[in-house]
Structure formats: structure tokens, C-alpha cells
Amino acid sequence: MERRIKILNGFTAIVIVLFATMQCNWLYSRYRYTLHEYQDTLYNRVLNVIETGNELRRASVNDSILVVPNMKLSVNNATHRFEFEIYTINTRLYDIKDSLTFANLARIYESEHPAGIEKHTFVIDNSATESDVFDALERFRLDECVPIEIEPFNSLLRRNGMEIRNIELGHADSMMWHPIRTDNVSLRHKSLMVVYPYDIFEGEYIRIDCAVGLSPVIRQMADTLLLSLFLSVLLIGCFVAQIATIREQHRIESFRSNFVHAMIHELKRPIATLKMCVSYMGNEQLMQDVANRQTVIADSHLALDSLSAYFAKLRDLTFSRATEIPLNLSSFSLRDLLNICIGKLNPSNNKKVVVNLHPDTDITITADKIHLINIIDNLLENAVKYSREDVHIEIDYQEQDNDSIRISVKDNGLGISKSDSRHIFEKFYRSRAVIDKGIPGMGLGLTYVRMLVEAHRGTIRIESEQTSGSTFIIELPQ
Numbered sequence: 001m002e003r004r005i006k007i008l009n010g011f012t013a014i015v016i017v018l019f020a021t022m023q024c025n026w027l028y029s030r031y032r033y034t035l036h037e038y039q040d041t042l043y044n045r046v047l048n049v050i051e052t053g054n055e056l057r058r059a060s061v062n063d064s065i066l067v068v069p070n071m072k073l074s075v076n077n078a079t080h081r082f083e084f085e086i087y088t089i090n091t092r093l094y095d096i097k098d099s100l101t102f103a104n105l106a107r108i109y110e111s112e113h114p115a116g117i118e119k120h121t122f123v124i125d126n127s128a129t130e131s132d133v134f135d136a137l138e139r140f141r142l143d144e145c146v147p148i149e150i151e152p153f154n155s156l157l158r159r160n161g162m163e164i165r166n167i168e169l170g171h172a173d174s175m176m177w178h179p180i181r182t183d184n185v186s187l188r189h190k191s192l193m194v195v196y197p198y199d200i201f202e203g204e205y206i207r208i209d210c211a212v213g214l215s216p217v218i219r220q221m222a223d224t225l226l227l228s229l230f231l232s233v234l235l236i237g238c239f240v241a242q243i244a245t246i247r248e249q250h251r252i253e254s255f256r257s258n259f260v261h262a263m264i265h266e267l268k269r270p271i272a273t274l275k276m277c278v279s280y281m282g283n284e285q286l287m288q289d290v291a292n293r294q295t296v297i298a299d300s301h302l303a304l305d306s307l308s309a310y311f312a313k314l315r316d317l318t319f320s321r322a323t324e325i326p327l328n329l330s331s332f333s334l335r336d337l338l339n340i341c342i343g344k345l346n347p348s349n350n351k352k353v354v355v356n357l358h359p360d361t362d363i364t365i366t367a368d369k370i371h372l373i374n375i376i377d378n379l380l381e382n383a384v385k386y387s388r389e390d391v392h393i394e395i396d397y398q399e400q401d402n403d404s405i406r407i408s409v410k411d412n413g414l415g416i417s418k419s420d421s422r423h424i425f426e427k428f429y430r431s432r433a434v435i436d437k438g439i440p441g442m443g444l445g446l447t448y449v450r451m452l453v454e455a456h457r458g459t460i461r462i463e464s465e466q467t468s469g470s471t472f473i474i475e476l477p478q
Contacts, residue, residue, distance in 0.1 A: 082124040136200035163211040172203035270303035325455040387413035
């Protein structure tokens with residue numbers, strides 16, 4: 001059973017690790033997908049802002065700059081070639097007197113080269129569609145009339161909630177027909193770089209570097225993350241609960257087995273004594289010896305008392321509260337009771353036990369005699385069980401000023417750590433040190449002692465240090 005539980009624990013741990021790995025991998029894939037979606041949205045927002053900026057530039061165009069283009073298209077063997085000659089006129093520098101036909105502008109430019117008129121020539125070979133070419137012409141016209149500026153675009157982008165790391169103008173070596181997008185998805189610095197050609201013919205572009213924050217991506221994944229976290233916790237919780245249930249069942253089974261063995265061990269000695277006494281009584285010749293007969297009868301009574309005490313212990317442990325335990329109070333000699341308990345002590349053959357009883361004077365105590373015997377018996381048995389070969393036990397009793405009697409049982413045993421001292425009176429609790437040493441027990445003895453003491457409205461506490469023995473102190477009100 002133990003081996004099967006270990007195998008199941010290992011298998012469950014492997015499954016949890018595999019599930020967690022798979023879940024993390026899925027979440028990372030989902031994160032990359034959501035990040036890509038967000039970058040697509042951000043890219044479109046940047047293009048929309050640029051288009052808005054261009055609209056504002058178009059609205060500010062005036063008549064001081066004129067653009068007069070002339071285009072020639074030649075087709076040869078399924079290839080096409082666009083040739084543009086474009087004149088730009090700054091009317092603030094050149095006073096127009098003739099009509100603005102392309103022929104007049106060409107004649108004036110070639111003959112006079114006046115200030116205020118510039119000529120631009122562009123040749124496009126099979127690299128763009130006709131609509132692209134005319135769009136490039138429009139951008140050239142707009143840039144000539146209203147040159148682009150960084151600050152208005154920067155303000156528009158930030159006004160739309162975008163975090164701009166850098167924005168700058170640049171010049172390409174060749175014509176750039178479409179915006180270029182670069183995604184940086186590194187863990188430390190996520191960004192989106194957009195290069196937009198605002199003047200295609202002259203290779204002029206604006207480069208915008210946008211920071212991609214983690215928060216928007218996480219917000220978009222919030223439902224997925226919460227559901228995944230809930231299901232993961234639920235599944236892992238089920239696995240852990242399953243293992244805990246199996247371990248608890250194994251623990252209960254172990255307690256049951258130990259309880260049965262302990263009960264057999266406890267019952268074996270008085271039953272053996274009774275069998276011996278019954279056999280002795282069946283011999284008429286031995287029964288004629290009065291002294292031996294009295295000894296056999298006394299041993300029989302002692303064995304029956306042990307059985308009664310043991311069954312009373314089992315009964316008392318079933319009570320949920322100490323106050324439910326019935327008491328049969330009487331007054332008797334405490335010293336005589338302690339001597340009876342010492343006389344009943346039956347250590348194993350490999351242990352030498354010395355018990356010292358203090359003081360020599362006697363006092364009368366009012367308590368349930370059977371229960372008090374059970375209390376002292378348990379403490380003495382524990383003192384022997386959890387000690388080395390040479391056992392020294394000191395029993396002390398005295399009357400207190402607060403009308404109570406104090407009884408202490410001190411041993412030179414293994415001692416109890418401070419962490420274990422807080423739990424030793426709990427039902428079924430056994431310290432790891434005791435379990436590792438293979439000392440038998442169920443963890444019920446001190447629970448029973450505490451219940452009986454509390455049934456008398458008394459208190460019990462322990463003073464102990466590991467390897468230095470323990471002292472149990474009982475105070476019973478009178």
C-alpha cells in the first residue's frame with residue numbers, strides 16, 4: 001500500500017508538472033497571438049493618425065506653391081515605364097505672367113532658370129501600379145505645398161493614447177511605395193516601428209517607434225487568464241485533494257491497525273493472568289494453601305481492574321468533551337495510590353527502572369480513584385517507554401495555597417522539542433522523532449490523561465527539553 005501511494009504521488013506530481021507546462025505553453029502562445037492582434041490594431045491606429053495629420057496638412061494648403069506635373073507612359077514587352085517632369089512654382093518668389101501650361105513652364109525654366117521655379121524628374125520602371133503612382137504624385141504635391149513637421153504628428157499620436165519612444169524623419173536610397181512595419185516582441189522592450197513614406201518620389205519617410213505596453217495585452221487576455229487560472233487551480237486542487245484523501249485513508253488504516261495491535265497487547269497481559277489464576281483455582285491441592293489462594297485472588301482482582309480500566313479508557317476516549325466523563329469522587333491516600341501505580345509498573349527486561357517518591361508524608365486527595373490511577377499509570381508507562389536503558393523517575397506531590405494538589409512526574413527520557421510540546425496532548429499526535437525511532441503507540445495516551453485531568457477541572461502541562469527528559473505537572477482542585 002505504501003509503495004502504491006508513493007507511485008501515485010509521483011505520477012500525480014508528474015501529471016501536474018506536465019499540465020502546468022502545457023498550460024504555460026498554451027498561455028504563452030495565446031499571449032503571442034493577442035500581442036500580434038494588439039500590434040495590428042496599434043499599426044492601424046498609427047496609419048489612421050498619419051492620415052488625419054495629412055488631412056490637416058491638405059486643409060492648410062494655400063496658393064503660394066503650385067505644382068505642375070507632366071507624365072509619360074511607355075509600354076514595351078508587357079513592362080511599363082512612368083516618366084514624370086514636375087515643376088514647382090513659389091509664387092512669392094516668381095510672379096506668374098503667362099498661362100501655367102507645362103510648355104510655357106518648360107520654356108521659361110530652360111531659358112531663364114528663374115528663382116521660384118524648380119524642376120523634378122522621376123522615372124518609375126514597372127515597380128508600382130498606376131494608382132500607386134498617382135498616390136505618390138499626390139504625396140509629392142502635399143509635401144511641396146506643406147512640408148511635414150514632426151511635432152504635430154507627435155501630438156496627434158500621444159493624444160490618441162499611444163506611447164511614442166521616438167519619431168524622426170529620414171531619407172531612403174530608393175522609392176518606398178508602402179509603409180514598413182517592424183515588430184519587436186522581446187520580453188524586455190516590446191515596440192512597434194512604422195516607417196511611412198510621406199514623399200515616395202524623393203524617398204522621404206517618417207519613422208515612428210511606439211512602445212507596446214503589457215497592460216493592454218493583459219487586459220485583452222483577462223477573461224482567458226482568469227478562466228485558465230480557475231481551471232488550473234481547480235484541477236490541481238482536485239489532484240491534491242485526491243492524494244490527501246488517499247493519504248488520510250492510509251493514515252486512518254494505519255491508526256486502526258495500530259489500535260488493534262495495541263488493544264491486543266493491552267488485553268493479553270490481564271487475560272494471561274486470569275487464565276493462570278483460573279488454572280490455579282482448578283487445582284484443589286494448590287487451593288488448600290491459604291496464602292497462595294489469597295495471592296491468586298489478589299492477582300485476579302488486579303487483572304480484572306486492569307481490564308476495567310482499559311475498557312473505561314476506550315469509553316472515555318469516545319466523549320467529545322472532558323466534562324462528559326462520569327466521575328466517582330472519593331477521598332483516599334495519595335501516597336498509597338502512587339505506590340500501587342509504582343507496583344504495577346512492569347518494564348521490559350532490557351530496562352532498569354528506579355522510581356523515587358517524594359515526600360515521605362501523606363496527604364488525602366478527593367478524586368476519582370480509578371481515573372487517577374489511569375492518569376499516573378499512563379505517565380509512568382510513557383516515562384519508561386520513551387527513556388533509555390537506565391530509567392530514573394521522580395514523583396512529587398504537595399498541597400498548594402489555592403486549595404489544589406500538585407503532582408509531578410519527572411523522567412530522564414528522550415525529551416520533547418518545543419514545537420512538539422504544543423501538540424502532544426492532541427489526539428493521535430506523535431512526534432517525528434518518536435516515529436523515526438520505531439517506538440510503538442497510537443498517540444492517545446496523553447490525550448486520555450488530559451481528558452481525565454480536565455474532567456476533574458484540573459490542568460496539566462509539560463516542561464521538557466530534547467534529550468533532557470520531561471516533567472508532567474498536574475494540578476487538581478480540591
